[in-house]
Amino acid sequence: MVTKSADVIIIGGGVIGTSIAYYLAKQGIKATLLESKDICSGTSGACDKAISLQSKNPGLHLELALQSAAIYHTLGEELSCELEYKQCGGMIAIENESQLTIMEDFVRRQKKFGLTVDLVSIEEARKRQPALSPNLIAATYSSVDAEVSPLKATFAFARAAQRQGACLHSGVEVRSIMVKDGKVEGVITNKGVYKTNLVINAAGVYAPFIGQMVGIHIPIKPRRGQIIITEPMPPFIQGHLWSARYIVAKYNPELIRQEDSEAADLGVGLAAGQTHDGTLLFGGTREFVGYDVKTTPEAFAAILRHAVNIVPALRQVHVIRTFAGLRPYTVDGMPILGPVDGLEGFLMAAGHEGDGIALAPITGQMIAGYIVSGIETKEIQALRLSRLTSVNC
Numbered sequence: 001m002v003t004k005s006a007d008v009i010i011i012g013g014g015v016i017g018t019s020i021a022y023y024l025a026k027q028g029i030k031a032t033l034l035e036s037k038d039i040c041s042g043t044s045g046a047c048d049k050a051i052s053l054q055s056k057n058p059g060l061h062l063e064l065a066l067q068s069a070a071i072y073h074t075l076g077e078e079l080s081c082e083l084e085y086k087q088c089g090g091m092i093a094i095e096n097e098s099q100l101t102i103m104e105d106f107v108r109r110q111k112k113f114g115l116t117v118d119l120v121s122i123e124e125a126r127k128r129q130p131a132l133s134p135n136l137i138a139a140t141y142s143s144v145d146a147e148v149s150p151l152k153a154t155f156a157f158a159r160a161a162q163r164q165g166a167c168l169h170s171g172v173e174v175r176s177i178m179v180k181d182g183k184v185e186g187v188i189t190n191k192g193v194y195k196t197n198l199v200i201n202a203a204g205v206y207a208p209f210i211g212q213m214v215g216i217h218i219p220i221k222p223r224r225g226q227i228i229i230t231e232p233m234p235p236f237i238q239g240h241l242w243s244a245r246y247i248v249a250k251y252n253p254e255l256i257r258q259e260d261s262e263a264a265d266l267g268v269g270l271a272a273g274q275t276h277d278g279t280l281l282f283g284g285t286r287e288f289v290g291y292d293v294k295t296t297p298e299a300f301a302a303i304l305r306h307a308v309n310i311v312p313a314l315r316q317v318h319v320i321r322t323f324a325g326l327r328p329y330t331v332d333g334m335p336i337l338g339p340v341d342g343l344e345g346f347l348m349a350a351g352h353e354g355d356g357i358a359l360a361p362i363t364g365q366m367i368a369g370y371i372v373s374g375i376e377t378k379e380i381q382a383l384r385l386s387r388l389t390s391v392n393c
């Protein structure tokens with residue numbers, strides 16, 4: 001078997017692993033990234049494109065999202081790649097009084113935290129988003145929500161990392177990790193052995209399997225999201241559009257049950273946007289069905305039933321395909337980052353749930369910063385695996 005050595009091994013070639021490879025390379029550390037399939041073949045290639053601030057909980061979640069969003073402003077230039085990035089603004093449509101109460105509180109707390117966001121009347125909302133139903137009662141609007149092509153961002157990180165000396169290998173599956181006296185010594189793959197003293201687990205929903213290789217429990221669960229794609233259309237949805245139910249589905253799906261119990265089971269909420277090519281992407285669901293990435297007619301019926309209440313003209317649109325991706329879910333909605341107690345040379349960078357695209361730049365910077373300086377910032381301390389040790393999933 002071939003034996004090589006590497007200063008740092010990153011497991012996983014999604015948006016998180018490639019971002020870490022780039023920010024390490026930028027600081028002179030040439031990592032080796034191992035991806036069992038292809039770059040961007042996991043969740044990062046089966047997701048939506050929002051760099052959303054409005055959907056984030058005020059506190060560390062929103063703080064990291066704001067920092068990451070600021071990096072995105074100039075990221076395309078820095079990576080020498082057109083990322084289809086745009087600060088397009090975002091709106092959350094509110095259907096009823098109980099949603100309004102939740103959103104009023106959410107917006108008040110976000111504003112207090114410094115986010116540019118307002119509650120607007122339905123008349124004002126429809127001036128910005130003419131496709132909205134007049135039967136809605138209000139909306140929130142934030143001009144700072146943005147979008148990016150997740151595929152372009154992931155490949156741009158990967159290529160920029162390679163240009164600066166990182167080695168990226170596709171088709172290389174990590175099968176076990178060598179540990180001696182509590183210290184990482186290398187990884188064994190289908191293509192040979194890599195000796196290293198530092199392994200980063202950026203395997204998204206597969207991070208728990210990497211954890212098993214070193215005897216640790218990582219409470220990340222796949223949470224399926226189904227998305228519908230339409231034929232290309234003239235401008236139809238301005239920026240990003242969510243329903244308040246999407247926010248409720250993200251943080252407290254049980255609250256939807258009073259409105260539609262099937263939608264609650266599937267975690268349905270509307271997230272809609274339009275790509276540069278004119279196709280509409282709208283979804284989605286939040287389902288715990290293991291690693292199953294099939295799409296289902298039940299979910300599409302529930303998504304459409306909800307979506308036409310928000311945007312009635314969707315009834316006339318032709319759907320051309322569907323797909324599903326797996327969000328790496330953690331119980332508190334936050335990623336697991338940084339070192340792991342009792343295991344030297346093993347770092348976590350997984351569990352970004354529905355926010356991995358938005359949080360990729362800041363995650364890459366934080367992990368690279370930790371490796372270069374050895375200093376654990378307050379953010380990394382707050383996001384360590386140890387905060388979730390009692391979680392049994």
Ligand SMILES: Cc1cc2nc3c(=O)[nH]c(=O)nc-3n(C[C@H](O)[C@H](O)[C@H](O)COP(=O)(O)OP(=O)(O)OC[C@H]3O[C@@H](n4cnc5c(N)ncnc54)[C@H](O)[C@@H]3O)c2cc1C
Nearest residue numbers: 012014016036042043044048050174204225325356357358
């Ligand atoms: C429907 C849907 C919509 C979403 N919309 C948004 C959005 O609008 N905005 C947003 O910010 N986020 C969104 N997300 C979330 C976002 O897509 C994820 O948080 C992000 O892609 C996770 O990236 P990752 O790099 O951690 O995982 P992945 O992209 O899954 O990468 C992990 C990689 O590890 C590899 N791997 C696993 N095991 C091994 C092994 N043993 N050896 C080598 N390689 C291995 C896998 O093949 C995979 O490529 C959405 C997700 C879904 C499902």
